[in-house]
Amino acid sequence: MKSPRLNWPFPNEDQDPWFEKFRGMLNAIDASFFTTREDKNFVLFGGGSVTFDAASGLLSWTAPLEAVAATTGFHWLIPAPATPGSVTLQDGEFFFVELTRAPQSIQSIETRAGSRINTNDDSLVIAQRLGSAVIFRNGAVIGDGQTVVLFGPRQLTQVAEVVGIAGLQETDGVVFEGVGGFRFNPADYFPSGLGIIRTVKFQALLETTDDVTPLAANIILKNLTDGGTIPATLLASSSLTPEMVESAALSIPGDLPNAEKDYEVQIQVDDTFGSPGASDRIACKHASLRITWS
DSSP states (O other): OBOTTTOOBOOOTTOSSHHHHHHHHHHHHHHHHHHHHHHHTOOOEEOSSEEEETTTTEEEESSOEEEEOTTTOOEEEESOTTOOEEEEOOTTOEEEEEOOSSOSSOEEOOOEEESSOOSSTTEEEEEEEETTEEEETTSOEEETTOEEOTTSSOOSOSEEEEEEEEEEEEEOOSSOEEEEEEEEOGGGSOOSBTTBOEEEEEEEEEEESOTTTTOOEEEEEEETTTOSEEEEEEEEEOOSSOEEEEOOOOOTTTTSOSSOEEEEEEEEEOOTTOOOOTTOOEEEEEEEEEEEEO
């Protein structure tokens, strides 16, 4: 006979021989409880750069994922020494492995995927895909299109920029004029959720030649695809030296559509407090959308 969930064997009341079946039950209990000792001390590291593509479901890493069996001191490697690895995950599926318990040498472990793990003592979940992200057992998260060092100093994922102006652009005009542009689709960048907050802001490096009147340097984004400027991106500076100014966080959808659009960067001399003279000009040396995750 066997227990209903863990399949521990146990003897019938009048089974003969009874002790051998009873000893088998104790060994099964011992093996099951030993796995809890190993699993609670399981620490995942390694992996190099980890990449996830939600369209294909491919999760890949450039160096073996690694863990140490604290009970024996030997390492499990996923998949093998000095070898990159991968697994394909559909939404909701688990990335799991079958561990060699109490290893007496370095063990190479194959990757497995499924909507459920195998019902045995050796299966251990490494990660699960939820929507456009994969969440690892230690809480690390990777989103669609990201390449990150998950189990080390974070790299390449904190900040992204979509540049509209890179270099000096000047005007003495009091009407907004286009001096740069870019294409932006928020869906190309991992959104907020699963403990991660995405923030999008518009920033510019502005200066003017008249801070007394003042004749400020103004900048704004225009949605070329749909028409109309975006009020939340209006920035100004009355500094005589380059000054970095930044908008508040832009809402998506709201300030910016959650779709691919073309945008134009426009600048002007602000003549609210007077008309510019022959030498009055404003300049922009950099303008971009700055995307950060925290």
